[in-house]
Amino acid sequence: MTTYSAPSTLTPILTRGWGEDRSWTLESYRSRGGYEGLARANTMTAAEIIDVVKAAGLRGRGGAGFPTGLKWSFLPPDDGLPRYLVVNSDESEPGACKDVPLLMANPHALVEGVIIGSRALNCHHAFVYLRGEVPHAYRRLLSAIKEAEDAGLLGGLRITAHAGAGAYICGEETALLDSLEGHRGHPRLKPPFPAAEGLYARPTAVNNVETISQVPEIFRESAEWYASMGTEKSKGHGIFSLSGHVAHPGQFEAPFGITMREILDMAGGIRPGHHLKFWTPGGSSSPIFTEAELDVPLDYESVVGAGSMLGTRSLQVFDETTSVVRVVTRWVEFYQHESCGKCTPCREGTYWLKQILLRLERGQGLPGDVDLLEEIAGNIAGRSFCALGDAAATPVRSGIAKFRDEFEAGLTTPARELFPYEASANYQRGGVR
């Protein structure tokens, strides 16, 4: 049985004020120091702004952790023609749930970050591409942009908020650009990278909502302040989204390097009467962890060293009532549904994986099915056009690696007999279990 101790310090910076009345308004944001960072950035040249972001060590929060200042410096010198900052707000990965609450509670942090980022890139028209299934976040962003414009804060910058139709693949930066241009969202061949040829074939920086929302505070405080948090290579802090079988799920903003044990401790541990079975450090596309990895520092390098990926810090928690086969099947159904169909390994392979997983879940697996799953997943990973294919293969491979017996049991026994749905449901008619 897991014991939880050693509470750590949270760093409510982006999440500061989320509980305040109408925290999303300009007035509330200003009361928390909002737009002071912009005032400081306005005294700097574009190159100086990029240097500050580099010195802070800010890394992209969309999953890969690419250094933001470096990405901005990849744009070629200004030739007087358009160049763009595009914010990726397509958040769709199972388990990922930080960008939407951030937009709901603190949209001005993004607007201020967009203004500073646009100054750094000499960009006069920025875009925010939002997942279309969250109209409430879209409306809140529109109202924040309007407030900032009315207050004269945009300084000539135009910000367009664009609602997509709700496709996971449109979170992949080049598919996003295709979609923004009005085409079907298909990933583009790279190179050329967006920095050289992005939106409308012009130099473009694509950044995650949380990445850009981090920028104002770096200018309000300092690069040194930001870099003093986190670990040697994963500087700063981030929002860790805890969901699933925990007593108190939610957003925990903490320095990189915090452990899952500490976060679970602050969340009151696993729901009463149960114990941890497995968890994801970075959502459904990251190899699963178990109790053995509770003390791995949650920074990019340590999580990779332990065999997974930090991704979007989507900490999904599953207790002993959960069927691994069922969870992996739901995830693969998601990837199969979201596959854009451009390349064969992902388009066909995710469909094959789904068919096999569904029969294993029903207890009607065929001899050799588990090996077949591994073989198909092995032929998708590394052979697909974009990372969605790899993401689909990952839970299959890591689920089998850690819980092979449960997949083998699917040859004879339905998952619902081994793990009744009711036991793992967090909610039932009438309230929380």
Ligand SMILES: Cc1cc2nc3c(=O)[nH]c(=O)nc-3n(C[C@H](O)[C@H](O)[C@H](O)COP(=O)(O)O)c2cc1C
């Ligand atoms: C299938 C797929 C979906 C993605 N979805 C998102 C997303 O919803 N939001 C996001 O910021 N990045 C997403 N990414 C990563 C983006 O391609 C890109 O790396 C990111 O927006 C860069 O921003 P950053 O440097 O600030 O992290 C996705 C990547 C893939 C392959």
Ligand code: SF4
């Ligand atoms: S890996 Fe999947 S989502 Fe990516 S291009 Fe191929 S078919 Fe489309």
